[in-house]
Amino acid sequence: MSIKAGSEAHKELFCRQFIETHQSFDPETLPWPDLDAAALDRLRAVPFWQEVYHTERRAGAIVDAFTPQVTDPVVREAVALQGVEETRHAKLIRVMIDRYGLDATEQPLETFPADLETAFIDFGFGECLDAFLGFGAFKTARQSEFLPDAMFQIFDVLMFEETRHIVFFINYMAWREKQRGHVALTRAMKSAWFYGRAARRLFGMVRRGQDVNEGRDFAVTEVNMFLDGFSFRAFVEDCYRENARRMSVFDPGLMQPRLLPAIADLAVRGLRLWDRGRPRGRLSDSSAQSG
Numbered sequence: 545m546s547i548k549a550g551s552e553a554h555k556e557l558f559c560r561q562f563i564e565t566h567q568s569f570d571p572e573t574l575p576w577p578d579l580d581a582a583a584l585d586r587l588r589a590v591p592f593w594q595e596v597y598h599t600e601r602r603a604g605a606i607v608d609a610f611t612p613q614v615t616d617p618v619v620r621e622a623v624a625l626q627g628v629e630e631t632r633h634a635k636l637i638r639v640m641i642d643r644y645g646l647d648a649t650e651q652p653l654e655t656f657p658a659d660l661e662t663a664f665i666d667f668g669f670g671e672c673l674d675a676f677l678g679f680g681a682f683k684t685a686r687q688s689e690f691l692p693d694a695m696f697q698i699f700d701v702l703m704f705e706e707t708r709h710i711v712f713f714i715n716y717m718a719w720r721e722k723q724r725g726h727v728a729l730t731r732a733m734k735s736a737w738f739y740g741r742a743a744r745r746l747f748g749m750v751r752r753g754q755d756v757n758e759g760r761d762f763a764v765t766e767v768n769m770f771l772d773g774f775s776f777r778a779f780v781e782d783c784y785r786e787n788a789r790r791m792s793v794f795d796p797g798l799m800q801p802r803l804l805p806a807i808a809d810l811a812v813r814g815l816r817l818w819d820r821g822r823p824r825g826r827l828s829d830s831s832a833q834s835g
Contacts, residue, residue, distance in 0.1 A: 547797045549715075550722020558715035558798055559622040565708060566625055569701070571636035576643055577694035586690060587644055594648035597637045602653055603667055604631035609656055610664040619719075622712060629705055636702065668713035669738035670745055675706045676804045679790065680783035707790045715799050735803055777812060784808040 547554045579587065607627035614620035641648045656663055682703060686696045721734075784805055791800045 549718040549799060554715070555616070555618060555719050557795065558712060558719070559618045561795055561798065562622045562708060562712040563625055566629070567701075567705075571632065571639045574636070574639075574698050574701070575694065576639070576698065577692050579644065579692065579695075583691055583695075584644060587695075588646055593637070593641060593646045594651070597634060597641060597648050598651050598653075600630065600634035600637055601650075603671070604634055605653055606656060606660070606663050606667050610660040613660055619716065623716075626709060626712065629709070633702060633705070636698075665717070665738060666741060668709075668717070669735070670742040671706065671713065672710050672801055672804065673739060673742040675703075675710055676783055676787055676801070676808075678703070678706070679786035680779050683782045683786050684779065703790070707794075711791070711794050711798055711800060714801050718799050732803070739803065777816070780808050780811050784812065 547557060604627055607623060607630050611620060611624045611627055614623050640646065682696075682699065685691070686693070717735075721730075726734075787801070787805055787808075794800070
């Protein structure tokens with residue numbers, strides 16, 4: 545059934561779907577596995593836990609601060625629930641940090657701007673970018689058995705909620721922009737601008753993670769086990785396919801992210817053409833003569 549973006553039916557669908565798929569759980573009582581020394585070393589070698597924890601705490605605080613400004617009661621109920629889930633994500637990361645002795649301390653949250661809706665939108669596009677790339681990284685790490693599968697089952701809880709948040713956010717933005725009379729071109733330009741801001745913040749997080757790691761090169765140590773045979777094209781394909789798989793469980797009447805999958809699809813097509821156009825390896829002259 546086709547639903548017009550920005551309509552009352554659209555608002556009811558994306559808000560009710562989000563509220564009705566909420567899951568209740570306590571991060572403390574999840575089935576956290578005991579890790580052997582090798583798995584603990586790999587988990588502790590990841591240099592970004594402090595940044596991840598800070599990001600999740602900041603997310604919950606932004607959503608909670610923005611919620612009272614939402615005038616529509618149905619949308620406000622859904623946004624408030626997202627705040628609960630984002631705060632619970634931070635608690636889950638904190639439980640993991642404490643349980644496995646990870647090197648991550650709680651940093652003070654920065655002061656939020658006066659325009660909390662823009663802060664919420666910034667956060668939403670950042671979550672879309674992080675999750676899209678995370679889908680591919682998550683699949684790669686799981687296939688390489690970087691950690692026991694019991695850990696990935698816990699991370700899957702987070703991945704499902706992140707996917708729900710993305711679908712809710714994309715539909716919220718479509719509803720919001722339609723309410724303000726914005727046309728498709730301006731909406732696309734705004735999305736591209738916010739994604740650019742999100743990419744800059746992501747690169748900043750990576751740099752800060754490396755600084756916190758005091759120069760230890762994660763890519764040369766523990767990560768080698770799942771970078772063996774790494775292909776950028778395969779990674780982009782995994783992001784694209786995992787995104788499609790995770791999005792497929794949602795109501796087809798809901799809107800889903802289109803820009804990042806479109807860019808990934810274009811990149812994969814270009815890389816395939818590049819691979820086909822590359823000269824194949826050939827024997828050197830000395831090898832040919834010796835034969």
